[in-house]
Amino acid sequence: MSRPTPTVDDYMSRNLITFSPDDDILMAAKILLTERVSGAPVLDSGGRLVGMLSKRDCLGIVYASGYHQEWGGRVRDYMSTDVATIDSGTDIIKAAELFMSSRFRRFPVMENGRVKGQISRADLLRALVEHWGSVA
Template identity: 50%
Template sequence: MFRSIKVRDYMNREAVTLSPETHLFQAIDILLTNRLCSAPVVDASGSLVGVLSESDCLRGILSGAYFEESCGTVRSLMSEVVETIDADADILKVAEHFVTHRRRRLPVTEQGRLVGQISRRDLLRVLKNYNDHGAPRR
């Protein structure tokens, strides 16, 4: 029953993203303003190239303070290995990933391009709607 529900139907298409060229403190401001603990990093073509986390930001600040230099850009601090989920994956695959890897959200991709994000909260909303109404609603 849940295998017919696809990630693309419930993902957030308005993901807050960062550019690799964004200065660290500008990126921190974006994270704080949007109450995020991390954000996907996309290049000019929309391809997902990394993710910047709070820990990456702290590492950059500490490194900059220690070596008395500029903290740099997102590119120099982001994690380039990013766990993603395909837009056509079913909701159960996302649930398994969240339980196994203890992530809060996953970038959603199609052919390497970021098309949105899905969170544990999005998933819970789908499952609750299904329970309440017999079929998921957006």
């Protein structure tokens, strides 16, 4: 008898670091570094997802400073707004397919139009090891 395939909800991170579009970009970059996360959702004042901020996005600070001779700005100036999401009920196999066909390292997990968590490539590998690792 096979076990049911786990869902994104079973393996996602629930305690998220989030940013506001109005947050200072240098402060946000420092948080990403100190918390050792590669990216975080950006939420508006109503808690709606409006973007993602990654370490890669933060490198834009260095790039922009070469032209404007100043450091800084707001998260909104650097965040990615082309955000792919995944539903909390999506099974892990479908989630792996999404990761394989995209450039994203993480997806915000949505439930009823709200961010419920985030799932990363590492979370999926953990699912693989925990769910199927003992089958071999």
